[in-house]
Amino acid sequence: MKRRIKSGLKYIPLCLAGLFFLVPFIWLISTSLKSSDQIFSYPPKWIPKPAKFSNYREAFEAIPYLKYILNTMKTTSLAVLGNVLSAPMIGYAFGKLKWPGRDKVFMLVVATMMLPFTVTMIPLYSLFSKLGWINTYIPLVLPDFLGTAYFIFLMRQFYRNLPDEFMEAARIDGASELWVYARIALPLEKPAIVTVALFSFVWSWTDFMGPLIYLTKSTKWTISLGLSQFTNTYGVDWALLMAASAIAILPMIILFFFLQNYFVEGSMSSGVKG
Template sequence: MLVETKAAPDLRRPGRATMTSGQAERVRRAQRAGAYVLLIAATGVFLLPFLWMVTTSLKSDAENLAFPPEFLPSSFHFENYARGWSGSLPFTRFLVNTIVITALSMAGNLISCVLPAYAFARMRARLGAFLFALMLGTMMIPREITLVPKYILFAKLGWVDTYLPLIVPEFFGVALYIFLLRQFFTTIPQELIDAARIDGASEWRILWKIMLPLSKPALAAIMLFSFVGNWNQYLESVIYLRTTEKFTIPLGLGMFSGQYATQYNQMMAVSIVAMMPIVVLFFIAQKTFIRGVTLTGIAGR
């Protein structure tokens, strides 16, 4: 007796053809090419202001005031860099002032942020969670609200027209940096800390010998954030500094704007020179910085 067998039903949707491996590879290549095109277009949009700054720095005084403005200069005037830097304003002195303020502020940020970050991450206290939430709450206070009270305080201390109002507050911690370091510290295995404590290591030794060497990416990210923030600091500088010899580079750039005319070509030339330390520092510490930003905040404990 013969048993009639039925073919297995085709479960695929009607009207939809299967895609071969070659077709799937072509689709993936097309998607990848489209993603690259979008990234290149976005990069061009973000680079356009920088390219405008470079071309403006190479224009002549007449082309600087031409209307409608032209993107490319007719000839390159590299003397704008020398004229802007060595002109009537002492930009070499401004550079030294900016380096001193930035270096001391970075040191203050690291010293004042590492200690509370370690305490919030690895030391237990009754009000630890409340104090951590209170510290994060300070990030919601607008910066402008504290300008007048801080100025009154520093004026009574006699610190106006000195670098102290720009440097001393950096030694009292920055909530954002403390938060980032605390989050990174929590990713370090607790077993290392416990083993060090069993061996008799103090909290200072644990911090110095274990936590900081393992936290180089996070420290690099904090240092880069601090460097950029203090290097470009303008608001506090214009409030507290009075003497021209004590000005920083951002204040010197603002002095290019005259009452009747503005030397945009020289301003852009000096701006490019002042921007170079940030660009060089970023490319030197790029891998460490990106790794620190990526790993910071992974642990939510």
């Protein structure tokens, strides 16, 4: 009984921390069900009375919501595909292949993670503008097919934890490097690939600055830009904005709950702490 009590006490701080991180989400749902006069009432009301579920219907009618969702699904699916194809292959080259200057090139790749987007924003816009790619989804997804520095680092750390004996045995038997990668290394990195896909999905789905810079026509906007339409000259329609935001984050919540085991396993196997 004492051991059970001690084990239970360990979960109390975790539950409190989890509740702390849930507060913004609970407030989001609460605000999405309030009327305008209840949003700024004092003291704040966590449970709206009455709950105004019509806010969700009005949010769909206020903007072309489904159109923005479909646009976001296009860019997100392509971004995930690009990272899943490029990051494992590049990470394998840095983690398991020996070639001159490998570590120096890897440090250069990692160094790009320290450059803020504001530094590369204007040069990238100028480049894509000269190529005629403004108002297309190419600038949003092409960099993912060329490799993202963080995902390359993640996959490289994962490969370094794999024993070399499996691959050396295949090479001795005459297998090509591509065969070794596809048949041995790739199946063993499933948790890490799911981690890359999950992070890539979240980053692309919530990206605001990229679509803001490269997409000029409202018919091509993603959901992040679409939500900005609830802000006008006279203020912000908070109830509809919260309702639309609650629906927008629903796919990420569902995805995380289904893939959280792979996410934890991939993060631990890659050697990334925290």
